[in-house]
Amino acid sequence: MRGLQLSLNKGQKLRLERAIEQLESLSSKANSDASVIVADDISVNYEDAILKGHGTAEMDGRVVATLCGVVERVNKLVYVRPLRARYKPEIGDIIIGRVIEVAPKRWRLEINFSQDAVLMLSSMNLPDGIQRRRTAVDELNMRSIFEENDVICAEVRGFQHDGCLHLQARSQKYGKLKSGQLLTIPPYLVKRRKQHFHYLDQYGIDLILGCNGFIWVGEHVEVRDDMVEDLSDKSEQQNVKSWNTVGDEEVEETYTPPDTRQNICRTANAIRVLSTLGVMVAVEVITEIVDLSTSMNLDVHEMLGAEFYVIVAEKEAERRSLSTKRR
Amino acid sequence: MAGKSSAAAATYSPSLTGQRKKRPPIQTDSEWVRPDGRGLHQCRPAFLKTGAVNSASGSAYAEFGNTKVIVSVFGPRESKKAMMYSNAGRLNCNVSYTTFASPVRGQTPEAKDLSSMLHKALEGAIILKSFPKTTVDVFALVLESGGGDLPVITSCASLALADAGIMLYDMVASVSVSCIGKNLLIDPVSEEESYQDGSLMITCMPSRNEVTQMTVTGEWSTTKINEGMQLCLDACSKLGKIMRSCLKEAASGPQD
Numbered sequence: 001m002r003g004l005q006l007s008l009n010k011g012q013k014l015r016l017e018r019a020i021e022q023l024e025s026l027s028s029k030a031n032s033d034a035s036v037i038v039a040d041d042i043s044v045n046y047e048d049a050i051l052k053g054h055g056t057a058e059m060d061g062r063v064v065a066t067l068c069g070v071v072e073r074v075n076k077l078v079y080v081r082p083l084r085a086r087y088k089p090e091i092g093d094i095i096i097g098r099v100i101e102v103a104p105k106r107w108r109l110e111i112n113f114s115q116d117a118v119l120m121l122s123s124m125n126l127p128d129g130i131q132r133r134r135t136a137v138d139e140l141n142m143r144s145i146f147e148e149n150d151v152i153c154a155e156v157r158g159f160q161h162d163g164c165l166h167l168q169a170r171s172q173k174y175g176k177l178k179s180g181q182l183l184t185i186p187p188y189l190v191k192r193r194k195q196h197f198h199y200l201d202q203y204g205i206d207l208i209l210g211c212n213g214f215i216w217v218g219e220h221v222e223v224r225d226d227m228v229e230d231l232s233d234k235s236e237q238q239n240v241k242s243w244n245t246v247g248d249e250e251v252e253e254t255y256t257p258p259d260t261r262q263n264i265c266r267t268a269n270a271i272r273v274l275s276t277l278g279v280m281v282a283v284e285v286i287t288e289i290v291d292l293s294t295s296m297n298l299d300v301h302e303m304l305g306a307e308f309y310v311i312v313a314e315k316e317a318e319r320r321s322l323s324t325k326r327r
Numbered sequence: 328m329a330g331k332s333s334a335a336a337a338t339y340s341p342s343l344t345g346q347r348k349k350r351p352p353i354q355t356d357s358e359w360v361r362p363d364g365r366g367l368h369q370c371r372p373a374f375l376k377t378g379a380v381n382s383a384s385g386s387a388y389a390e391f392g393n394t395k396v397i398v399s400v401f402g403p404r405e406s407k408k409a410m411m412y413s414n415a416g417r418l419n420c421n422v423s424y425t426t427f428a429s430p431v432r433g434q435t436p437e438a439k440d441l442s443s444m445l446h447k448a449l450e451g452a453i454i455l456k457s458f459p460k461t462t463v464d465v466f467a468l469v470l471e472s473g474g475g476d477l478p479v480i481t482s483c484a485s486l487a488l489a490d491a492g493i494m495l496y497d498m499v500a501s502v503s504v505s506c507i508g509k510n511l512l513i514d515p516v517s518e519e520e521s522y523q524d525g526s527l528m529i530t531c532m533p534s535r536n537e538v539t540q541m542t543v544t545g546e547w548s549t550t551k552i553n554e555g556m557q558l559c560l561d562a563c564s565k566l567g568k569i570m571r572s573c574l575k576e577a578a579s580g581p582q583d
Contacts, residue, residue, distance in 0.1 A: 037574045038495045055494065057454075059535065066454060066494040068574055082492040083578060114403040114461045162412060162460055 012310045019313040026320050036065040036080060044078060053079030087113050087187035087212040089165055093156045094196040096182065096210035097167075099146050105139055107146055109154075112187060112212045115164050119154055123168035125175075151177045153208055153216065173197060173223050179256055180206070180218020181268045185275035187213035191282065198283045203263035203290070209281065217267045219256050262300060266290050269303040273312050288315075359510040362518055363392065370502065370514040370562055371475075375483070375573040377490040385491025389483035392516065393473025396480050398487040402463035416458035420446040422467045422480060429472050441467075441477055444540070448481045448501065448530040451539035454494040463493055474517035478503045481530050481540075486570055490577070497532035498570050499539060502562040504528075504555045506547065513558055527552065529559040533567030 008016060036042060042063045044050055052058065055067040056078060065071070069082040089095070097109030097117055107119045121134050121142060146152060153174050154167040169175055190209050198207040199220060208216040270289040274281055289312060293303050302308060359367070371392035380386035383399035390396075403416060422442045424435040445467065453463070465487070467480045478501035485499035505515035505523040512519055520526070525545025531538045543552070 037571050037578070038489050038498055040571075057496065064534075066496065067492060068489050068578060069492075084492055086492065114458060115405050 008306045008310070012306055016310050016313055019310070019317045022317040023320060026324055036071055037068045038066060040065050042071055042078060049076065051077045053077045055080030055082065084186065085188050089113060089156050089212070091156055091158055093192070093211040094153065094208070095156060095212045096151060096153050096177070096208060096214040096216050099148055099150045099152060102142055102148065109152060109167065111165070112184065112214060113165065117165035117167050119152070119167045119169060123157060123170060125170055146176060151182050151216065153177055177216050177218060180216055181264060183215040183217065183268055183271055185213050185215060185271065185281060187211070189213070189275055189278070189281045191280055200267070200287060203267070204260050205263050205267060207267065207283065207286070215271055215281070217264050217271070219260055219264065265300045266293060266303065269300060273303060273309055277313055277316065279316055357508065359507050359512065361512065362516060367510055368513050368558060373566065373569055375486060375570060377486055377574065377577045385487045387483050387486035387490055389479055389486070391475065391479045391514070393471055394476060394479045395470040396467060396483045397470060398465065398467045398480065398483045400463065400465050400487045400491040400493070402491070403458035403461035403493070406462035412460055414459050415455040417462045418446060418450050418453060418455070418465065419462055420449065420465045422469070424469045424472065428469050435472065436476070441480065444477060444542070445480060445484060448540040449484060449488070449499060452485065452495050452497060452499045452532055453488065454496060457494040472517065474515055474520050475503050477501070478528055482566060482570065486573065489574055497535045498567055499530055500533055500563040500566040500570060501528065501530040502559045502566060504559055506545065506551060506555070511551065511555055511558065513562055527555045527559065529556060529563065531560060531563045533564040
């Protein structure tokens with residue numbers, strides 16, 4: 001529970017400790033004895049032909065850990081899973097990143113990984129939607145699409161030979177994100193699921209859970225499917241698009257109503273509390289916490305206080321004990 | 328002119344002349360009494376804690392008597408300096424002193440020397456091949472310098488690296504020994520360091536029984552060096568155990 005800087009009074013401390021005890025008792029005990037530190041011996045049956053995986057090394061014929069973590073065994077493979085793992089990208093992951101550089105024919109994004117990711121100009125849809133070869137004029141106009149410090153949602157297309165990530169943003173749901181908040185949480189709290197784009201319609205906000213630990217909470221944007229639009233009112237679309245590309249000053253600033261802004265902040269605070277507690281961040285849990293805070297009539301800033309923190313811990317312990325009882 | 332000098336007197340600066348205490352001549356045969364009452368072969372009690380800095384990948388705080396050091400590790404991450412592709416990762420160390428670290432403001436040992444020495448001590452223990460093309464940054468900040476700074480910095484840095492999840496061959500523990508007359512003192516304080524005839528610092532990896540760095544200054548006879556090395560290696564293995572128990576506590580503590 002790094003980053004816990006709240007001052008809890010005595011009663012709150014007791015309740016928090018009880019909730020954490022309950023959570024620990026519910027978690028599976030299978031691996032609790034398998035935590036190792038650097039240069040600890042890993043108990044291995046030396047007659048078996050085992051494969052030494054990530055985080056292990058051989059020293060004097062013994063298998064020794066090179067990381068602090070938990071030993072995992074899968075058939076013949078023995079490896080050490082680090083405690084606070086870095087983001088491990090896989091092809092097809094939805095990630096959110098921030099542009100740090102506009103380079104020839106590509107953008108460099110920062111994505112909470114050991115290296116920066118690269119989004120090629122050819123992996124990005126052009127503003128007028130036509131599929132054509134990128135010319136030199138397109139290259140010069142890259143800044144009109146994305147600039148430095150823009151927040152972008154994209155998908156992992158693959159790896160380069162030196163380990164650099166390649167991204168693509170070819171669909172309408174990817175691209176620049178506006179009117180919202182970007183949150184950073186530890187990447188291992190986001191599980192890979194079927195859906196990473198969520199629309200919370202009772203609050204009117206979009207929630208994108210990036211696999212790299214960046215989470216976007218923002219105003220809802222209608223995702224227009226290009227295929228459907230092309231068949232019908234094509235002329236209207238062209239008019240709208242040409243109006244948008246004329247200049248930033250001419251684009252009408254859509255006003256976000258204060259209710260939506262409150263909901264965005266509430267959801268963001270709920271995610272912050274969950275991440276400090278170390279709870280897996282998923283849509284159901286987030287909506288539960290937001291509902292809980294509205295039902296208790298808490299102000300948005302009170303959600304980051306000590307009392308709500310303890311309540312969320314207790315609620316999580318309750319929820320987990322219920323789910324284990326159901327099983 | 329008079330006005331100017333009075334304006335200069337308004338800003339107080341401590342006079343450096345008072346600092347040059349005349350060292351009382353010590354007889355080479357006398358027993359040295361340690362100012363904090365420890366035995367000659369007794370180290371200072373250590374307080375170690377990981378997770379001190381939230382925004383860093385890994386961090387550690389160490390307190391050995393009056394020497395307080397905080398180390399934060401960032402990485403592996405891209406760095407502007409490393410533009411060339413390299414098969415192995417790079418390590419970048421930086422040691423700095425706060426302005427209030429030493430009793431006299433601004434009079435601190437050369438931090439640049441310490442940075443390169445820290446680099447030499449740690450690069451033998453990190454598995455650089457595990458993060459090619461990227462850099463690991465180690466930033467050490469000495470909050471209070473009470474003597475024996477570099478050993479504390481090195482031990483604290485290896486804790487921070489383990490906390491950050493960077494692959495290491497083993498933890499790195501470091502102890503220094505001072506020679507005053509015929510006495511060998513382990514883990515000297517700054518007062519003892521100012522009287523010393525020679526110093527010996529060993530940085531080793533206890534479980535592997537390998538030394539990553541050894542620094543000898545001053546006058547040493549062969550028997551004294553052997554004795555000093557033995558003292559250091561024993562103390563390093565004990566310190567290694569203390570570091571591992573600190574990591575174990577940190578690992579088993581916050582588990583949801």
